[in-house]
Amino acid sequence: MRPFTQVNVFSADPLGGNPVAVVHDAEGLTDQEMQRFAHWTNLSETTFLLPPTAPEADYRVRIFTPAEELPFAGHPTLGSAHAWLAGGGVPREEGAVVQECGAGLVRLRRGERLAFAAPPLVREGPVAPADVERICRGLRVGRDEVVDIAWADNGPGWIGVLLADADAVLALRPSWPDLVGFEVGVVGAYADEAAARVGAAVEVRAFCPSLGVVEDPVTGSLNASLAQWLIGSGRLPSSYVASQGTALGRNGRVFVDQDGGEIWVGGDTVTVVSGTVEVGARA
Structure with missing residues (x-):
């Protein structure tokens, strides 16, 4: 069993925004197990939290739709950061979180609400x-x-x-x-x-x-x-x-x-479901 959080993103109303499913401690899951679980949740995105591979990052996330993996997505970024912090994650830098994902490193700032720095257009x-x-x-x-x-x-x-x-x-x-x-x-x-x-x-x-x-x-x-x-x-x-x-x-x-040369995208985040979930087998 692995810790699990479902976070409502972009609304302070727990049922008013966009939910993301977050599986904590996802190390050991295969690509196929992640994709199958994301298909089962039937949410727009499901994420899996992993130890970072980049020294600057606080955590690594993999993001799946019901059909495929994405290099980056916004509401899963905010929801995953919320879940990581709520689960006891301690950022390397006060007031900021650095997420590692398929698109590289994404910086988030903490304030009235979480916000991420928009990655460059490809x-x-x-x-x-x-x-x-x-x-x-x-x-x-x-x-x-x-x-x-x-x-x-x-x-x-x-x-x-x-x-x-x-x-x-x-x-x-x-x-x-x-x-x-x-x-x-x-x-x-x-x-x-x-x-x-x-x-x-x-x-x-x-x-x-x-x-x-x-x-x-x-x-x-x-x-x-x-x-x-x-x-x-x-x-x-x-x-x-x-x-x-x-x-x-x-x-x-x-x-x-827009702050200088960066665009920040933020929204309210609320934990709606927390517990444990059976996904694959632990290594």
């Missing part, structure tokens, strides 16, 4: 016209309804789509077969009055059927990449709050801040 720029056409078909929108579209990939493969406003984002009813093979993040701004009411500047949705999750409730990696794209192009301010999960009955809030 792909950006224009999307091929044929892919744009298929994505528009998958979103059931005309090309003229898309304000901008670009690669904004920090590991999972995100393509960012900017629509006219938040209402257009919430109105989407995708055609899933046309989106298979793409990880699409859609964003639209709230008008000032609505932004004040909602407590967020933009609404975000994440469609990732290829990863075994047709729509992710609240997505840290996507919000990080959208921030890099849209703050960099001057379309969003250097500090804002994003709403995500509204279409799924969640109330996720993602806090984005």
Whole structure:
């Protein structure tokens, strides 16, 4: 039996954000055992905590969707750090945590809420016209309804789509077969009055059927990449709050801040389930 935590991320409401399953002391598990357990949890991501191999890191994490392993993902990063700290982890540096994952080292800071430094984009720029056409078909929108579209990939493969406003984002009813093979993040701004009411500047949705999750409730990696794209192009301010999960009955809030040359993505984290779990066999 291994220690187990399920953490709600990006909402102070224990059932309002995006849950991540965290298996502690995962040393000795095979790739197949990790993938099978992640498939069983049926959450967007399940993580496994391991001793670090990099001397600068506090711990190492492996991140699995129900279908495959990811080099990096945002809400599992916050949830894993929360679980590691709650499980007695002591960081090397006060006020900070350094996570080792497939994408390298990810730095987190501790304050009112945990936040991670957005990893660099591995792909950006224009999307091929044929892919744009298929994505528009998958979103059931005309090309003229898309304000901008670009690669904004920090590991999972995100393509960012900017629509006219938040209402257009919430109105989407995708055609899933046309989106298979793409990880699409859609964003639209709230008008000032609505932004004040909602407590967020933009609404975000994440469609990732290829990863075994047709729509992710609240997505840290996507919000990080959208921030890099849209703050960099001057379309969003250097500090804002994003709403995500509204279409799924969640109330996720993602806090984005640009500090010097880095973009930090944060959110509330709450332990919902803790105990032990049977996964594979101990070495």
